[in-house]
Amino acid sequence: MRLSRYFLPVLKETPSEAQIVSHRYMLRAGMIKQQAAGIYSWLPLGFRVLARIEEIVHQEQVRAGHIPMLMPTIQPADLWQESGRYDAYGPEMLRIRDRHDRDMLYGPTNEEMITDIFRAHVESYKQLPMTLYHIQWKFRDEVRPRFGVMRGREFLMKDGYNFDVDKDAALHAYNRHMVSYLRTYERMGLKAIPMRADSGPIGGDDTHEFLVLASTGESEVFYDSAVTDLTLGNRAVDYADRAAVKAVCDEFTAPYARTDETHDEALFNALPEARRKVGRGIEVGQIFYFGTKYSEPMGAVVVNDQGQRVPVHMGSHGIGVSRLLGAIIEASHDDKGIIWPEGVTPFHCGIVNLKQGDGAADAACEGLYQALTAKGLAPLYDDRDERAGAKFATMDLIGLPWRITVGPRGLKNGVVELTSRRTGESEEMSPEAAVAKVAEIYTPHMAAN
RNA sequence: CGGGGCGUAGCGCAGCCUGGUAGCGCGGCGGUUUUGGGAACCGUAGGUCGUAGGUUCGAAUCCUAUCGCCCCGACCA
Structure with missing residues (x-):
């Protein structure tokens, strides 16, 4: 993308409504525009990151054997009357009446609808396990x-939502989700810790939420410092292997890690003092096993291998996709702007032309642009007729992890500069070497697809 | 939903107390000189002062109502 042709309305000054850093930077970097309290338009840059996060979530869900689909935003009220949640949910649910006076609602979640779909089409245990x-x-x-x-x-x-014939199978689905979530967050450059949680209005017995440590987090968290050393890395996990999946879950849930809702002072104090950490976290996901809470009242039953009709065991699992943008920025920024992890960056590499209109500089930038694109990467070329300082400031603000700086001075020696946004370190090299280096950096992220 | 605050140009703000020609900075547009970390100068466009009533010769300013937004708390992906 050429910046002169893009829509990137960056702001020099911080809009007064924004208090926390992720909100400020998202506004300043031209990623979002508020339309009403808690309702945002996603401008092109924000939309690219959102799409990237969505893509990673999809890839990891499909990898775990889960099946993508799409349900509507508007739902009929009668499904919710059936589960009993229409009255229970309260004013948080946006209720709508259509022209025929039918009660509708803008879905806050989809347990009822998915159960309705399931019961209409699935009758045998042979079709299970199934996660939609x-x-x-x-x-x-x-x-x-x-x-x-x-x-x-x-x-x-x-x-x-997982549908399983019995509790053991459903708990395997629960574990599968935990592992797939750990991998999802790691790919986004996040350290998300699974913590035992409260089930809230969704109900159920087993539930963990995933928290990203950040001082601006809304939840107070208590954890064993050992948990932050754990990483999934590149290890291959066979999602069909119940024992292998459970082993990963056991590993990640063994160290003490809880939110204030479930915090147990006695257990916590049993830890060596040096490992006791108290902090704040942003909740970026939650998984639940709730058994037959919805399948029973809504009649989602299958025939098991004994020929008996049994309600299916279910769980639900959520990742706050739009919230993740904020969480990632909270976890990865400095006083100049955002620092995107490679996994979610809107553009892989920025190209800064220090002297727009200089024949050699323009040609070198064009060459880099073509070469990076040919490698399957998405560069953002700042080809505006701006001074160097303005271009650097824009690049720092929008947080692309790598920047290639091109100027007449370096080109005389046949070099450009490759700079890491995270460390600020620069290295001079030939344009070809810069392209190769950037391509190499992104190889693991492209391969993860 | 309790408590507090704010609505004036695209953004950040002053003006309001003490009523009398609506301002400043950034940004935009045109130009000149500049050009390796948010340049300088000149010119220029842009606002029914959130909305509706009221008081007044006259309201951004005073009064009333209303809408919107933000912050703290209780609640939540």
Whole structure:
């Protein structure tokens, strides 16, 4: 993309409504525009990151054997009357009446609808296990939306639902989700810790939420410092292997890690003092096993291998896709702007032309642009007729992890400069070497697809 | 939903107390000189002062109502 042809309305000054860093940078980097309290338009740059995050979520869900689909945002009220949640949900649910006076609602979640779909088409245990998911906009009419996309009323969420013949199978689905979530967050450059949680209005017995440590987080968290050393890395996990999947879950849930809701002072104090950590976290996902809570009242039953009709065991699992943008920025920024992890960056590499209109510099930038594109990478070429300082400031603000700087001075020696946004370190090399280096950096991220 | 604050140009703000020609900075547009970390100068466009009533000869300013937004708390992906 050539910046002169793009729509990137960056702001020098911070809009007054933004308090926390991710909100400020998202506004300043021209990623979002607020339309009402807790409701945002996604401008091109923000949209690219959102799409990238969505893509990673899809890839990891499909890898775990889960099946993508799409349910509507607007739902009929009768499904919710059937489960009993129409009255239970309260004013957080946006209720709508259509022209025929039918009661509708803007879905805050989809347990009822997915159960309705399941019961209409699945009758035998032979069709199980099955996990269906979608990534769709939700609306929860929060009393007090805040922190930009971190607590919006409208938000994009991945929600998945597993259907299994018995509890053991459903718990395997639970574990499978835990592992797939760990991998998802790692690919986004995040350290997300699974913590035992409260089930809230969704109900159920087993539930973990995933928290990203950040001082601006909304939840107070208590954890064993050992948990932050754990990484999934590149290890291959066979999602069909119950024992292998459970082993990973056991590893990640063994160290003490809880939110204030479930915190157990006695257990926590049993840890060596040096390992006791108290901090704040941003919740970026939650998984639940809730058994037959919905399948029983809604009649989602299958015939098991004994010929008996049994309600299916279910769980649900959510990732706050739009919230993740905020969480990633909270976890990865400095005083100049955002620092995108390679996995989610909107553009792989920035190209800064220090002297637009200089024949050699223009040609070198064009060459880099073509070469990077040919490698399957998406460069952002700042070809505006701006001074160097303005271009650097823009690049730093929008946070592309790598920048190639091209100027007449370096070109005389046949070199350009490759700079890491994270460390600020620069290295001079030939344009060809810079392209090769950037391509190499992104190889693992492209391969992960 | 309780408490607090704010709505004036695209963005950040002053003006309001003490009513009398609506301002400043950034940004935009045109130009000149510049050009390796948000350049300088000149010129120029842009606002029914959130909305509706009221008081007044006259309201951004005073009064009333209303809408919107932000912050703290209680609640939530």
